[in-house]
Amino acid sequence: MALTHATQAPERPFKLSFEFFPPKSTDMEGQLWATVDDLASWGPEFVSVTYGAGGTTREPTLETVRRLIATTPLATASHLTCVSATREEVAQVVEEFKAVGVRHFVALRGDPPQGLGAAYEPHPGGFENAAALVKGLKDMGDFEISVSAYPEKHPESADLSVDLDMLKRKVDNGATRALTQFFFDNDVYERYLEAVHRAGISIPIVPGIMPILNLTQLKRFAGMCGASVPSWLDERFAGLDDQPAARAEVAAKVAAEQIADLMKRGVEEFHLYTMNRAPLVNATLENLGLGRVDEATQKQNFASA
Numbered sequence: 001m002a003l004t005h006a007t008q009a010p011e012r013p014f015k016l017s018f019e020f021f022p023p024k025s026t027d028m029e030g031q032l033w034a035t036v037d038d039l040a041s042w043g044p045e046f047v048s049v050t051y052g053a054g055g056t057t058r059e060p061t062l063e064t065v066r067r068l069i070a071t072t073p074l075a076t077a078s079h080l081t082c083v084s085a086t087r088e089e090v091a092q093v094v095e096e097f098k099a100v101g102v103r104h105f106v107a108l109r110g111d112p113p114q115g116l117g118a119a120y121e122p123h124p125g126g127f128e129n130a131a132a133l134v135k136g137l138k139d140m141g142d143f144e145i146s147v148s149a150y151p152e153k154h155p156e157s158a159d160l161s162v163d164l165d166m167l168k169r170k171v172d173n174g175a176t177r178a179l180t181q182f183f184f185d186n187d188v189y190e191r192y193l194e195a196v197h198r199a200g201i202s203i204p205i206v207p208g209i210m211p212i213l214n215l216t217q218l219k220r221f222a223g224m225c226g227a228s229v230p231s232w233l234d235e236r237f238a239g240l241d242d243q244p245a246a247r248a249e250v251a252a253k254v255a256a257e258q259i260a261d262l263m264k265r266g267v268e269e270f271h272l273y274t275m276n277r278a279p280l281v282n283a284t285l286e287n288l289g290l291g292r293v294d295e296a297t298q299k300q301n302f303a304s305a
């Protein structure tokens, strides 16, 4: 894949990862691969591809990670959920992903097939939650395993301590990194990190950064995920409904400010929810003064990782 933004390898003040989702149409496919081509030159540590709700995108996820591994120098993780599947079905999926070169999974329970808010029922022959899935994956191969974390707690959890217990179980079973649900209040993340450390959990808790493409849509989604959207964001985007360029500029500033503030607090790794679009991610990273890397440097980084 041609990387057109070759520059000298810059000092990297932090590590990046990018999240993509499998395309649902030919148009979206074109958009995804153009985005991958563009964002690759930021030199991410790895990229990940989501697994559709209820396990619905097994084939498109497999095809996307296959193509990423086969045609780009990007270290690629596949998300995997255990909802609505027996242990044997999960094992078969894992074999398929292993066959195309996947060595890193983002292991998740998944949401109930009826949607967010419905009661979760583990499959009688399946993994009961993400901690059990992590253990199952470790039994199936020497995989790198990332998991989820929720700075504002998972909506189903009674309180934060239940969440931390689950995170600890995932770590005890072999997870070596957690990627967080998106959040906008860095104080919340910092308090969460303190609670994580008090619970004896020492893996990196990598903040998930969501550049805001559309505040109204984001609020709807955030409400379902239990993530709060502070009112100062309304003020930042006020009056910009009909001004996409100004809105994008504000969005890139907001995301860059969040990352810069987290860096001041000592955070060194960031996971960006790209929504399969490059411009906002590019503008965010440009605002931070980060340089792109050339293809040779990327290959070298991955070889030594």
Ligand code: FAD
Pocket: 049, 050, 051, 052, 053, 054, 055, 079, 080, 081, 106, 107, 108, 109, 110, 111, 112, 120, 121, 129, 130, 131, 147, 148, 149, 154, 156, 157, 158, 162, 163, 164, 166, 179, 180, 181, 182, 208
């Ligand atoms: P777990 O880690 O098992 O649990 C999370 C919390 O919920 C824990 O505190 C636990 O105690 C509590 N909990 C779990 N089960 C119950 C229960 N039955 N009753 C009460 N509390 C319970 N979803 C997808 O479908 N595909 C993806 O690719 C995907 N990627 C994601 C990536 C990230 C970084 C994150 C943060 C989330 C992602 N999700 C994805 C969403 C995720 O599947 C949902 O949030 C799901 O509801 C929980 O999965 P988990 O692995 O976080 O659960």
